[in-house]
């Protein structure tokens with residue numbers, strides 16, 4: 001069978017592979033990016049669904065418009081105003097099937113083959129996958145503890161020599177960023193760097209992906225959204241991490257004429273996001289206190305984060321693993337030479353898929369852009385007891401590997417021996 005050349009460049013979906021492995025109940029997974037299902041508002045969503053069928057069953061089952069349910073778009077616009085003081089007109093909000101679809105649509109509309117796309121290193125691999133379909137030329141800019149290395153970004157020749165908005169002869173490079181509690185690194189971009197990034201909106205088309213912004217665990221002054229510093233910034237949001245990912249409702253905020261192009265692209269893709277689920281979530285939001293729900297999520301995930309950091313400190317020897325404390329979100333990374341530590345195990349079985357699921361533990365090595373130099377740990381999808389047990393297994397694997405390298409053993413361990 002003939003396959004389009006663009007699919008040659010697509011890696012298997014690590015995300016899907018991880019989700020498959022993580023489904024095994026014997027595994028304590030730090031691998032995926034799953035919210036904790038114990039926190040899902042199941043009864044409230046069930047009530048919302050019953051109310052939708054009761055009151056508007058026929059329209060819920062009918063085709064819907066491509067832009068999205070007006071009530072939901074109004075809710076999103078009001079929330080930006082309430083939380084960030086941002087004015088985003090309802091007709092600049094397009095509901096998508098998760099923010100993942102927004103990434104794909106942006107790729108479709110903005111990326112020609114060879115178009116420069118600048119991403120953080122490391123970056124959310126779902127975005128890399130979505131953009132790769134459109135055959136861009138990727139550029140990586142290192143992520144530092146306070147956000148992307150803006151000096152390096154400004155020095156990049158395609159940025160330094162970019163003509164500026166007034167001269168539209170050459171299309172602006174795309175810059176994709178997750179400034180709040182980045183996936184995978186957990187890093188938050190400083191206010192100072194955000195101001196410098198927003199200034200680059202003259203020369204770059206900036207995409208701000210913000211699915212974790214409401215999952216804040218430490219009291220600190222929140223830096224502004226890039227979108228509030230320059231209204232050309234394309235802003236993505238999602239209900240996945242604050243309500244439910246299974247509902248598949250996200251959104252993109254974009255100005256015209258980009259907005260209109262996105263609508264056309266989405267019509268070709270799927271006509272519209274499910275009207276039924278949009279109505280369910282709109283009903284849920286109208287009848288429940290989302291702020292209260294988010295407060296509960298914050299408490300639970302903050303406890304998880306602290307538990308994992310404590311366990312890393314307890315089970316790994318001093319200085320073996322450097323950790324940073326993410327102020328929110330669901331992940332952090334530990335700098336970790338996984339290839340050295342896990343050696344041949346990485347090329348065996350499930351490990352080949354970048355998930356090491358040995359014994360009972362799987363964790364993800366997010367090495368798409370930075371090699372095996374660090375390991376991403378997810379702390380949302382397990383209770384504290386399991387998090388501790390998982391870190392203990394991880395530490396055991398680490399100690400075994402150190403012992404193995406001390407023995408100069410070249411034998412490749414089997415996965416069962418590792419944990």
Ligand SMILES: Cc1ncc(COP(=O)(O)O)c(C=O)c1O
Pocket residue numbers: 033097098099100101124126178183209211237238239240245249250
């Ligand atoms: C940074 C980032 N963007 C987008 C997504 C996609 O989320 P969804 O399509 O569920 O809204 C994720 C999911 O983990 C993510 O981490």
